[in-house]
Amino acid sequence: MGRFDQRVVIVTGAGSGIGRATALRLGREGASVVLVDVAEGGLLETENQMADGVSVLRRVADVADEAAVTALVAETMKTFGQIDVLCNIAGIASISGAHPPVTENSRDEWEKVLAVNLLGTMLTIKHVAPHMQARKKGSIVNTASVAGIRSGAGGNAYSASKAGVINLTMTAACDLGLDNVRVNAVCPGLVETGMTQKVFDYARAHEKAHKLGSRCELRRYGDPAEIAAAILFLASDDASYITGQALAVDGGNTAS
Numbered sequence: 001m002g003r004f005d006q007r008v009v010i011v012t013g014a015g016s017g018i019g020r021a022t023a024l025r026l027g028r029e030g031a032s033v034v035l036v037d038v039a040e041g042g043l044l045e046t047e048n049q050m051a052d053g054v055s056v057l058r059r060v061a062d063v064a065d066e067a068a069v070t071a072l073v074a075e076t077m078k079t080f081g082q083i084d085v086l087c088n089i090a091g092i093a094s095i096s097g098a099h100p101p102v103t104e105n106s107r108d109e110w111e112k113v114l115a116v117n118l119l120g121t122m123l124t125i126k127h128v129a130p131h132m133q134a135r136k137k138g139s140i141v142n143t144a145s146v147a148g149i150r151s152g153a154g155g156n157a158y159s160a161s162k163a164g165v166i167n168l169t170m171t172a173a174c175d176l177g178l179d180n181v182r183v184n185a186v187c188p189g190l191v192e193t194g195m196t197q198k199v200f201d202y203a204r205a206h207e208k209a210h211k212l213g214s215r216c217e218l219r220r221y222g223d224p225a226e227i228a229a230a231i232l233f234l235a236s237d238d239a240s241y242i243t244g245q246a247l248a249v250d251g252g253n254t255a256s
């Protein structure tokens with residue numbers, strides 16, 4: 001028996017990195033998986049990597065577009081008839097690739113980063129949660145970041161969006177708890193994914209790869225599968241008495 005047998009799980013950001021690792025493990029643990037991303041190529045690659053026999057629905061959608069989210073949820077319900085788990089993993093670090101100080105940041109940058117990371121998380125919860133409330137069960141796992149707990153120069157839009165995700169996690173847990181719908185978040189530390197690839201490429205090119213992850217107590221960066229393991233724990237019945245929490249999965253970065 002897998003922990004997610006008979007469970008239907010929506011995974012946003014499933015076309016890359018942490019979302020892909022989460023979708024693949026969910027499939028291995030018995031779930032039917034709805035793969036969602038704005039990037040179709042990544043989604044196809046994730047679908048190709050899913051274990052044999054897993055039921056998959058693949059959907060290109062922008063989580064910041066409410067009409068797209070509404071259509072995604074309707075199609076999931078039509079296909080599977082239920083939604084047990086929502087994993088909100090889609091996110092962006094910036095639109096320009098740069099991380100300017102607050103005095104130089106643009107309104108466009110702020111609006112886009114907040115739209116995907118924070119509004120996108122809210123919209124999927126808004127449209128998925130009623131189906132969970134109707135069945136009096138469900139679990140939602142959002143993806144914040146250590147950047148939402150502590151920050152550094154230049155990360156203002158991303159950090160604010162992730163701090164917002166942590167707070168939204170708590171408020172949504174309060175809104176949905178009476179209906180037995182749990183809402184939690186993970187706060188990953190540095191992980192090698194599409195989002196951070198330039199940082200890793202630069203460090204390797206300058207023989208500084210050993211410094212990546214050196215700011216955390218385990219003295220290494222994380223693997224997407226390690227974040228996926230924490231997401232599956234919070235999503236599963238193993239975490240049945242946990243709601244409204246933000247779990248740092250960061251090698252101890254925020255411990256010191």
Ligand code: NAD
Pocket residue numbers: 012013014015016017018019036037038039042061062063064089090091092093116120143144145146187188189190191192193194195196
């Ligand atoms: P990634 O870039 O590899 O994956 C993010 C995925 O989200 C991509 O496939 C992208 O196409 C998708 N996406 C972007 N905008 C979208 C939208 N509007 N609608 C739907 N899909 C969209 O990055 P990742 O590192 O796997 O990031 C996953 C989550 O983890 C993000 O929320 C990110 O902020 C968070 N996170 C990552 C790190 C890290 O070090 N990689 C650290 C902390 C938090």
